[in-house]
Amino acid sequence: MNNIIVIICALFYLVVLFGIAYYAEHRLKKGSSIINNPYVYSLSLAVYCTAWTYYGSVGRATNDGIMFLAIYIGPTIASIFMMPVLGKIIRITKFQRINSIADFVSARYGKNLSIAFIVTLLCIIGVVPYISLQLKAISASFNILIQHQGSSTSYFNDTTFYITIVLAVFIILFGTRSVDATEKHEGLVAAIAFETIIKLVAFICAGLFITYGLFNGFGDIFYKASQSQTLSKLFVFKQADYISWFFMIICSMMAFLFLPRQFQVSVIENVDESHLKKAAWLFPLYLLIINVFVLPIAFGGELLFGKGMMDADTYVLAIPLHSGNHLLSLFIFIGGFSAATSMIIVETIAISTMVSNSMVMPFLLGIPALKKRIDISFSKDIIYIRRISILLVLLLAYLYEKNVAHYISLVSIGLVSFAAVTQFAPALIAGIYWKGASKNGALTGIIVGFIFWFYTLVIPSLANTGIIHSDLLTFGPFGLSWLNPTALFGLQGFDSISHSLFWSLFFNISSFTIVSLYSKQKSQEVYQAELFVNIYKHAVSDNEGLWKRTAYIPDLNTLLENFLGKERSKNLIMGYAQRNKIIIDEASNIADPRLVDFSEKILAGVIGSASAHIMVSSVTKEEELSIDEILKILQESQQMRELNKELRKKSLDLTRATDDLKKANNQLKDIDALKDEFLYTVTHELRTPLTSIRALSEIVHDNPDMEEEQRSEFMGRVVKETERLTHLITQVLYLERYESGKQKLNLSSFSMVELAEDAFQSIEPLAKIKNIDFKLIHPNSSLLLHADKDLLRQVMINLLGNAVKFTNEDGHIEFILTDNHDEIVVTVKDNGKGIPKVDQPFLFDKFFQARNQTVKKPEGSGLGLAISKKIVIMHGGKIWVESEEGKGSRFMFLIPNFMARNV
């Protein structure tokens, strides 16, 4: 294909990007943001998929089968577990106006400059080769498209150079609009989202063309592949693959969070935290879709060209080209081009921010001569520094690609890069959950991890290319085989990435933990740790500055003006003062501590938190809080929390007590109601005999000439009614004593048989009157019992009396004692009229008889059975009735015999 056409297409594509970015910024000026929605956010996250995904996945799939997928499974799993982590990072970043990953780490560990410097340096070493890889992909795909054979000649390499220049212009135009690096790059993000769509569509087109155009669908490709000896091996995992698979997942999870470009799009460019929720499934879905066709393309390419005949990395482009479909090939080239450029754009922005803020600025601010010069406006300088950084980063990547890249196999660069940023993970994740993580610990962990990363991954790849003697890999340095960088300490059976990850993470985490535990934190560190770990608590109240710093307002003003310009800094300070109702004291010109904190935050967005802290400190009169004071403040909040906890516990107790009280109250109410009812029944019962007494005495009183015989009969009835009254009152008194618990058992040992005979004899005369057949049946033994004799006698008399009362003349009554060894059962059996089933449960209630109107004339008080029940229960026994209407009834009670039990 004509190379001019291809170049024109590529340039045209870049012009479209410019257009989109420009349009987005234009829209923003009019007040409507197109990046402020979860879909654009999710799409921008897919900057994760670079040219390495686009071309490299297929290449890896031809060698390792489905192993390439681990790189995409990782972020999917991260979507589940890491979303809270990411949410917290975003919140902290917004609150502290952080502008890069180096800035984040440094801010957490006491706004320390050296840690920011180290992180930036490592990012450059780890990630710039990755940018080169993208440039390489562009030039390689260009080569294939124009079917250029042979290695490097001058002009197509120049194409890459020009493309690099155009990209640099693009990044400078849309990436350094504002001096404030925390401001969103509206146009850039819009362009990235657009590129994300292009690369997906292009890749899917390639997949569809190969799978359904050249083959008959998935089944066809896999069937043919299964016939091939070499390809069918890729269908399964080798035993060693599981380890690589696992480490790859871990590594890609971390890379997804902490690669500078990922941090840039997911954290810095995040407009709204809630967008994370949509992205949590949209982004993995994107990864899923873009990976569906990787395996068919890989197998398709192998089947078409034969194993090893062509570089598998190029299949995506080479297959359509080979089958003569030029238009499609061009589109696929553009897709790969978009994947590469999106990565280059974001990564360069992220790294150049770090370089300018963590390397150049501190250096410039550190030169005393320049420090004096900051009176002259500095804000233009900052933008220029950042632009130069962008050019430098791109130049570095370009030079690396031209000079070093062909020594090293490019395939592994992506993973090497992933492994490098994984070294930040311990310090970062622990940093937002563990207050004890200290600056020294983090610094040690990162450096140690990085040394191991370098030794076990970079050195071997250099040795493989012959820059270093390859004997190193077989025998180790100085012939020390345990120092062999590919099998450190003799660890074998791991692939190089897993091997490196294992050792670097192992030493990283352990040194980080140990040093953190044994190092003392400075006060600034303690404060920042508290802010980061408990961000959700602190982010609510913005103004709780711990540092009571004061400064002269003019000093503060000049400082801000130098970096932001006169107009803006004035607006910012006035706006903040108004929002928080801070009165600016014109006379003394001393700024409120909150204002000082605010200024530092604003500056942090421009030059990074570490530099900002130094700058602001230079104009403030700061009472450096001692570690004790900080601990005191933290302790106070701790105490508050504990107090709070205690209060909550107390209130819980209170609620419980209230519940108990309520229950007791309800019980009382019930009892009260019972009492009322009882009183009502008793008075009712008392009134009946009283009425007849009164009536009879009135008759006698009003008729003095009454016949003697009648008078004595009347008087006899009065006496009888009075007796009944007395009896009733006695019974009520008894019952009252039993119920209130005043009645104590008067325990003695006696023979139950004797007691029964006694009761029997008392009742016998009554039975004789009605001519009832009355029998006492008892066992031969005397049945010794330890109980209250009088009370038991009362129960017996009561039951027997009732039996006599309710049995017709010539009836039978049996009074039976049974010995069940550990209990004595007393039965009174009659053949009277019996008791209806429905009444039986209530028989032992007070005044049951009175309420039950089936009994025409009450005989007895109606309290006898209730009293009997009380007595039996007091003895630990029970009383019940068995009866059938018309056939008589059987009253029984049992008393446990503890004496027999003890024997």
Add this chain to the structure above:
Amino acid sequence: MFMLNFPLLSLSSKPNLLFGVPSLYVYIFSIWILVLVIIFYVLKKDSIDKKKGDNNE
């Protein structure tokens, strides 16, 4: 995470074809889709609950 690692992964790592696709690939992609659906529903439910909570306040 557990479902996508050894030893569960090894169960499907066999050289046979399922619906014309190697069983390992079928397994991994189905788990992936399953995870997506779960995230989708959990977060959807979450935000609906939140909305309800907001209305109540």
